[in-house]
Amino acid sequence: MSIHKHSFVFILLAAAILLCHAHPATAYDDYDFWIQTPTGWTHNTQGLSEDLKKQVISPDRNAFIEVYAAAGNNPGLQTIADGMERGILQRGGAYFQNRITSRNVMQDNHPAIFREYSSYYNGNQLHAYAIFTYANGGAVVAIGVFAEALAHQYQNLVYQSINSLRFSPPHSAGSSSHNGASPYGGSGNACEKLVGKWRWFTGSQAEFYAGGSMPGNGNSWECIDPAHGKVKVVWGNGKWVDILTISADGSRVDGHNQIGNRVWGTRISGPSQSASPPAQHVETPQQPTPKMNFARKVRGNLAANWRLAHGSLKAGTADSRGEWELSTVSGTTLRFTDPYKRGQQRYRVKILTKDGQVVEERIVGMSEHITVSPGIYKIQVFAEGGYAGWKCEWH
The missing domain is CATH 3.40.1000.10 (Mog1/PsbP, alpha/beta/alpha sandwich)
Structure with a gap:
């Protein structure tokens, strides 16, 4: 785009x-x-x-x-x-x-x-x-x-x-907030390091968005101690509640749930100590270069043609999942979006090689960009909650 x-x-x-x-x-x-x-x-x-x-x-x-x-x-x-x-x-x-x-x-x-x-x-x-x-x-x-x-x-x-907004002078501040450079040297909120994708102790992946939102119904997180990077994570509207502390370098979280069991995770991608944004390019396995570009439907309530695939998902029904196949002779950036442009829904995308090796898995809110190398891919789309429309475009 x-x-x-x-x-x-x-x-x-x-x-x-x-x-x-x-x-x-x-x-x-x-x-x-x-x-x-x-x-x-x-x-x-x-x-x-x-x-x-x-x-x-x-x-x-x-x-x-x-x-x-x-x-x-x-x-x-x-x-x-x-x-x-x-x-x-x-x-x-x-x-x-x-x-x-x-x-x-x-x-x-x-x-x-x-x-x-x-x-x-x-x-x-x-x-x-x-x-x-x-x-x-x-x-x-x-x-x-x-x-x-x-x-x-x-x-x-x-x-x-x-989120770095402050109303008392920072220790190093001796100038007004209206000068060309901000006197405030850091946000002071270590909780922000939680944003990104994590490998959870259960073997699954957990993803935390800026502002306290998470994929999945009833999941959320909040900062309870910004100075020490302590957060509360709520799963399934309170079924499980974790109190976690983020390591100084932003690479690990450790803590306990409400019944005292240990909980931990290690970072996969997202902001670390440098607060750099998550990389959007994914390294895809080497595959034989296909002879032609095409996209076709495999299953589900969807349509797939070259440059555009789209459909709808509804949890708890036969239409909760869709699958389509993509063949591309060159590196291609797939842009998954919310076709309603409201940001009030989410769906999950999983990209696999033709032989079933997982390349990337993402939760899509408003939009996600995923770049794949030449090859033939199975692309699966799942309902993440109730109903969701989805759309994927590429050039």
Whole structure:
């Protein structure tokens, strides 16, 4: 998918909004917050609205981070969050179109609301994170937005940036949050190292997404001690509850479940100590190069032709699984997506060689990109929950 280089320009200019509508507020220039922003991003200081205190944009303009702040009485977190969400949409900002999750969190010891969104704008799928809170006598909102097709490049950067929001000076800070470089040297949240894919002690794979979500019905995680990297993982709506501590290098988790049994996992992919995003290219076994390109249906409620395969899945029925075959004479990137562009469903994809060797297995939310070498593959798609539509495109 080709990303439009200036796709976010309108959104950036349209985002102006006054906070705390229910209580008149006077914005001020020296609002006390600190936030870490990615190295090399452009700090925009021109034409910002009264409440928009910080705006940084990625070099290719396919991601940005904004912080809004306004002094005034506290109207309540729900009012702050809903008012900002509504105001952005009314002013043409697309990135709050579809709310995926909303949960209460603590941000630097202040109650806050964390929300995740998906949207579609100017030919691109977008993903957004937002933190809404009240601190130091005013409402503060941190927003991060990126193109879904570039999630492998921007998702962790954006998520970690808005979660680095602080309201007391960092130990090394002696400058204002509005200087060109952020004084805040790190997010201080070791829990963020959990994001990624893990080999679980049971022999299965576990995957943890930014923001506390996980594949599977009733699965979730939350940070309970950011300084020491301690997390709580809930499986199956509370059937099993694990309390885990992440190692300093982010390569291992250890802990116990609610009945005292030891639980552990080792990292397969995802952010480590360097917080680098998970690699999207997979090493595939060497196979004889096929003579032609084709795709065909094997089983299930689906259609498969060269460049496009799609179908639907429904758990607990004969249509809970689909399978199709792909033959490619050159390296090919498969782009699996949610065809409804809502980010409110998930499905599982397993890619195998013709002789049954597993190449890759992923959970698809909004989109996943998987690159395979020349060869002939069996591609299986499974329901991950209830109903899911799925789509795969390649060129």
